[in-house]
Amino acid sequence: MKEKLQQIQTSVEELLKQISDISALENIRVQYLGKKGELTSVLRGMGSLSAEERPQIGALANKVREFLEKSIEEKKISLEKAARANNLKAETIDVTMPGKISPNGKLHPLTQVMNEVKDIFIGMGFSIAQGPDVEYDYYNFEALNIPKHHPARDTQDTFYVNDNIVLRTQTSPVQVRVMEKQKPPIRIISPGRVFRSDAVDATHSPVFHQIEGLVVDKGVTMSDLKGTLETFLKALYGKDARVRLRPHHFPFTEPSAEVDVSCFVCGGEGCRVCKNEGWIEILGAGMVHPKVLANCGIDPEIYSGFAFGLGLERITMGRYDIDDLRLFYENDLRFLQQF
Ligand code: PHE
Numbered sequence: 001m002k003e004k005l006q007q008i009q010t011s012v013e014e015l016l017k018q019i020s021d022i023s024a025l026e027n028i029r030v031q032y033l034g035k036k037g038e039l040t041s042v043l044r045g046m047g048s049l050s051a052e053e054r055p056q057i058g059a060l061a062n063k064v065r066e067f068l069e070k071s072i073e074e075k076k077i078s079l080e081k082a083a084r085a086n087n088l089k090a091e092t093i094d095v096t097m098p099g100k101i102s103p104n105g106k107l108h109p110l111t112q113v114m115n116e117v118k119d120i121f122i123g124m125g126f127s128i129a130q131g132p133d134v135e136y137d138y139y140n141f142e143a144l145n146i147p148k149h150h151p152a153r154d155t156q157d158t159f160y161v162n163d164n165i166v167l168r169t170q171t172s173p174v175q176v177r178v179m180e181k182q183k184p185p186i187r188i189i190s191p192g193r194v195f196r197s198d199a200v201d202a203t204h205s206p207v208f209h210q211i212e213g214l215v216v217d218k219g220v221t222m223s224d225l226k227g228t229l230e231t232f233l234k235a236l237y238g239k240d241a242r243v244r245l246r247p248h249h250f251p252f253t254e255p256s257a258e259v260d261v262s263c264f265v266c267g268g269e270g271c272r273v274c275k276n277e278g279w280i281e282i283l284g285a286g287m288v289h290p291k292v293l294a295n296c297g298i299d300p301e302i303y304s305g306f307a308f309g310l311g312l313e314r315i316t317m318g319r320y321d322i323d324d325l326r327l328f329y330e331n332d333l334r335f336l337q338q339f
Pocket residue numbers: 169170171172212213250253284285286307308309310
């Protein structure tokens with residue numbers, strides 16, 4: 001029995017040297033120390049020993065068991081350590097390798113300037129209203145004091161869907177839609193696409209963008225219009241920007257004005273961008289015509305208002321010194337990536 005015990009110890013020693021993975025180690029443990037393991041069955045046979053032999057063999061058996069347990073545990077620790085080291089090695093990242101660059105998209109320059117304009121007006125307490133691109137003749141013209149055969153229709157190069165429906169030529173119809181629904185005080189801007197059947201060139205496109213503004217309340221005057229536009233244009237072009245109103249005519253405002261801003265390139269000295277004028281025209285504006293208020297069910301004796309419309313392409317071109325409108329719509333990445 002003594003020999004058997006020593007044999008168990010040597011063969012476990014041998015086996016432990018050979019193995020290199022945890023599951024083999026577990027097999028060895030079961031094979032020797034398990035309920036039906038070899039050491040266990042030797043211990044079970046102790047009953048048949050004589051009274052002198054028993055303590056001797058028992059002490060030896062205990063020593064062998066301790067030895068097995070200890071060396072299996074040590075092997076386990078060293079195998080786990082090796083496994084961890086292997087993993088770390090396999091997962092090593094070479095930080096000197098060149099990275100994969102995933103290209104970032106950007107907002108279109110028109111969208112960027114549109115967002116800026118919206119932010120400025122929202123900061124001034126305006127909210128945003130929207131209307132349809134495909135519009136009734138009534139909203140685009142009639143309600144805005146532009147009856148059939150009015151000469152102003154000729155200047156708008158309208159796309160007609162049928163006799164009553166057009167692609168809106170301006171964002172002004174949104175004024176009418178808002179006033180029909182909402183009673184004063186009204187303070188909105190309405191950005192959107194407009195359509196005119198113009199031939200494409202450096203300054204014309206059949207689709208472009210306007211931003212409409214409308215304020216209606218008791219006691220609104222022309223000086224409120226001027227102050228609002230001045231605040232807006234200084235926010236957009238810097239505090240040195242100056243504003244000039246020139247008399248003009250729109251059927252839906254009275255009086256009407258075209259609004260210029262001092263040239264943001266030369267500051268008013270005269271340069272290529274402002275064609276030596278020192279001023280750049282960017283807006284149409286005026287006091288909402290009493291007939292338009294009345295068309296929308298707002299009493300012009302009680303309320304007054306101002307409206308304005310600005311061209312997004314125009315201000316974006318000025319902003320970035322872009323001399324050809326077509327660049328906005330070609331989606332050439334070499335152009336777009338500059339913004
Ligand atoms: N709708 C006009 C245009 O397209 C601009 C405008 C808007 C003028 C509001 C006055 C008031 O030219």
